[in-house]
Amino acid sequence: MLNCRNIYKSYDNNSVLSDVSIELDDGTITALIGPNGAGKSTLLRILACLEPPNSGTLTIGDKQANYPLDMWFRNLQPWPKVTAVFQQLFLWPHLTLRKNILLPLELKKNSSANDIVNEIIEQFDMASFIDRYPNEVSGGQKQRVALARALALKPDYLLLDEITSALDVEQAAEIVKHLNNLKNDGMTILLITHYLGFVRRMADKVIFLENGCIRESGNFEILNNPQTPALISFMNAFSELEALQNNI
Secondary structure (H helix, E strand, O other): OEEEEEEEEEEOOEEEEEEEEEEEOOOOEEEEEOOOOOOHHHHHHHHOOOOOOOEEEEEEOOEEEEEOOOOHHHHHOOOOOEEEEOOOOOOOOOOOHHHHHHHHHHHOOOOOHHHHHHHHHHHOOOOOOOOOOHHHOOHHHHHHHHHHHHHHOOOOEEEEEOOOOOOOHHHHHHHHHHHHHHHHOOOEEEEEOOOHHHHHHHOOEEEEEEOOEEEEEEOOHHHHOOOOHHHHHHHHHHHHHHHHHHHO
């Protein structure tokens, strides 16, 4: 179980999230969508226990934290049960891509680290560039490595922030296929994305966030029949952008 209740978050008295409650069902993919600045990445960081909310409740498995509290991160200790991949990727520039994947496994003193890494290199077709450094490969290749590093830890919950943004269509389709396989194996996935075609094909649940509030949630049908002005406007903007791209 991974859920949050009544989450409120502000920076310098500016509200970013207000009364946000979500529940990630085990073995499902949840898509978090919304315009830029809606609070999506902030919510993901809170779920990953990388920063605390001002108030609310966060539950990971059988552990629960009620905010505010002083030593919030020690109460949950989510890593590696919860892992996250952000747009910035956070690859160590002085390590090869292989070493970037190995590092968290070595920190866990996993005796099978090399076998796990070799298997995941094959799964993600990375053998041709895995011994290069981050500045020697493309953005899409770095994105695959960042995802592979997270998956090497075999988390129960995987949180992804625009993981397909630097991938071409074929690479993105492979990632989507891999995520569906992970879901079928019981992993719970939260995915922030602007690719609504992927949302329609892969998401069990869709959450639309706008101005720090959940405006609508449900299955992918909410994209076909939006009920709130905010989601209607968002879908209209997406349709206009899609039409423009098709005419280029």
